[in-house]
Amino acid sequence: MSSTEDLDYPQILFQYNNGFLVSKIMFTACELGVFDLLLKSEGSLSSDAIAERLGTSISGMERLLDACVGLKLLEVEMKSEGAFYRNTELSNLYLTKSSPKSQYHNLMYYSKTVYLCWHYLTDAVRDGKNQYERAFGVSSKDLFGALYRSEEEMIQFMYGLNAIWSICGRDVIAAFDLSPFTVIYDLGGCAGGLAQECISLYPKSTVTIYDLPKVVQVAKERFVPPEERQITFHEGKLGLFCVCSYAKKTVLNGPCFMITECNENSHHPFLFTSLHVRSFPSLRRNCEALKCFQRIMCLLDV
Template identity: 65%
Template sequence: MSLAEDLDYSLFNDYINGFMMSKVMFTACELGVFDLLESEEFLTFDVIAERLGTSSHGMEQLLDICVTLKLLKVEMKRGKALYQNTELATLYLTKSGSKSQYNMLLYMSKTTYSCWNHLTEAIREGKNQYMRTFGIPSNDLFEAIYRSEEELTKFMHGLHEIWSINGRDVITAFDLSTFTLIYDLGGNPLRSIVLQCINLCVQCYPGSAPFTLHQFLEFIIHLGDFFRDPIPEADLYILARVLHDWADNKCVQLLRSIYQACKPGCGVLVVETLLAEDKRGPLTSQLYSMNMLVQTEGKERTPTEYHKLFTQAGFQDFQFKKTGKIYDAILARK
C-alpha cells in the first residue's frame, strides 16, 4: 500500500472502532474506575477489580485500553502495573471533577447509545427510535426522554455539567445587562446559567443588572409545559437546547407564544449548536443533529434556518454568535 493508502486505511479504521472507544470510556465511568483512582492512586488491576466487583481479566483489559486512550497512566513497580488517573480523567470523568461530565456520559451510555443501535431504522422512517429501544411510543416525546425519575435526574445533572463548561461563553456572547427578569422555558437546568448570568452581568456591568433572589425563584416556579401553559411575562426568555427537539411548526408555535407574551424590547436567548450554512459541519453539530433524528422530532439548524423561524413568529431583530465551543448563542428581540 502507498503512504496515502496507509493513511486512508488508518482513518477508516479509526471510524470503524470509534464506538468501541466511546463505550470503553462509558463503561469505566459506570464501573467507578476513575472515582476509585481519584481516592486511591497507584492500584494494580486485581485490586481495582476486587474493589469494583469485576473479573480481573476484564478489568486488566479495560485499564490498559484506558491507558492507550490517555485516560489513565501506568507505572511499573516490582513487575506490577500501577494505574492512576490522567488529568483529563480527573477533570471530566470523576464525579467530583471540577468540570465533571460523569452524568452526561452515563446518559449517553444508557440512553443515547441504545437509541443509536437503531440509526438505520431512524433514517429509513424519519422518526425517533424510543419505541424500538424502550417500548415507548415515538409521539410521546416527554415520556420517552423523562421515562423515570432517575432518568430525568441523570439527564438534568448531565445538562448542568455541560453548562459548567459552555455556559460562560453563551451568556457573555451578548450584553444581557438590560434584562432584569429572566425565565427559562423548557425545564433545562438553567439554574447554573442564570446564576452565571447574574454574576457576570454584575461583574461586567456594575450597577446595571438589578437581579434579585426573588426573581430567580420566580424563574424556577414558572417552569411548565410551554405548549399548553400561558407564557409568563419577562424581559428575557432562555431556550437552551429546546428548539432542536422540535419540528419547525412546533418551534414557530412556541416562539409566537413568546412574542405575544412579551413587550417590545424583550428578548429571546437561544442556546443551540449551529450548523454551517451548507450543513457540512461542524462534525459535532452534524452528529448532534443526527441524534435529534434518533431521539426527538427535531434537528440542529443553520443560523438562516433559525432566522426564518423567528421571522415567522414575528421577531425582527435577530443576531447570532459562534462561541467556539459546542454551543452557540442567538438573541432575538421584539
C-alpha cells in the same frame, strides 16, 4: 483530495469504525468507578487491587485499564510488582463523580440512553423520526414523554445537561454582551445550569426558567436552592410551537434577544447538539449542518 497513503491505509475510516469502542471504554471505566477509586486512593493501584475493590473480573479490568491508558484517560507505571495505574488530570477533573466539572451523569446518559437510540439510526433516517419506540418501547409521538419516561431517566438527563453547561455554559452566555438585559427567559431551561452561569456573569440579571411542571418541580427540589432569588420558574408545555407562541406573546413585544441552539427535533437520535458541533471543527464549518442546531433562549429587557 486524499493522499495516496490515506487511500492505501484509510486511518480515518478505522477511526470512525472504532469510535463506538472508544466511547464505551470511557463510559464503562466511568460507570464502574475506576476514576473515583483512583482519586480516593491518592496514589496508583494495581489492576488486581482495582478489580477487587470494584468487584469486577481481574482479566476484564486489566484490559479495560490498559485501553484507558491507550486513550490517555489513565497513566501507567511499570514497577517490579507489575503495572500501577493512576488518573490523569483530565480524568480527575471530568470523570470523577465528586468534581464540580464532573461529566459522570452526562456520560451515563449517553452510554445508557443515547447509545441505544443511535443503534436505530438507519430506521430514524428512513422514517424521519426518533426511535424511542424501537429502543425503549415507549411512544415517540410525545417527545418529552419519551425523553422523561421515568423520573430516574429525567433526573439523569437533567444532571447530564447541567454537566455540559458546566463546561461550555460560560462561553455561550459570554458570546454576546447581555448586560443590558436584566430580565431573561430561558425557555426549556431544565435544571438551571445555564441560568446559573447567566446570573454569575451578569449579577444584575434575573432568569426565569420555562419548562414542564415535573421538570420545574425537580429543578426546585434538587438543583436550584430556594434562597437563589435571581432564578425563578414558569411551568408550561414544551415543544418549539408552544415555546414560540409563548415567546411571541410574552417576549417579542419588547426588546428581546435570542440565541439559537437546538430545534424542536433536537432529541431525534440523529441530531448533534451544539456541543458536538463544537468538538468537530469540520462539522462546524459546514453551514448546512448548522441548520440543525437551534435552541431558543429569549432575553427580554423590561
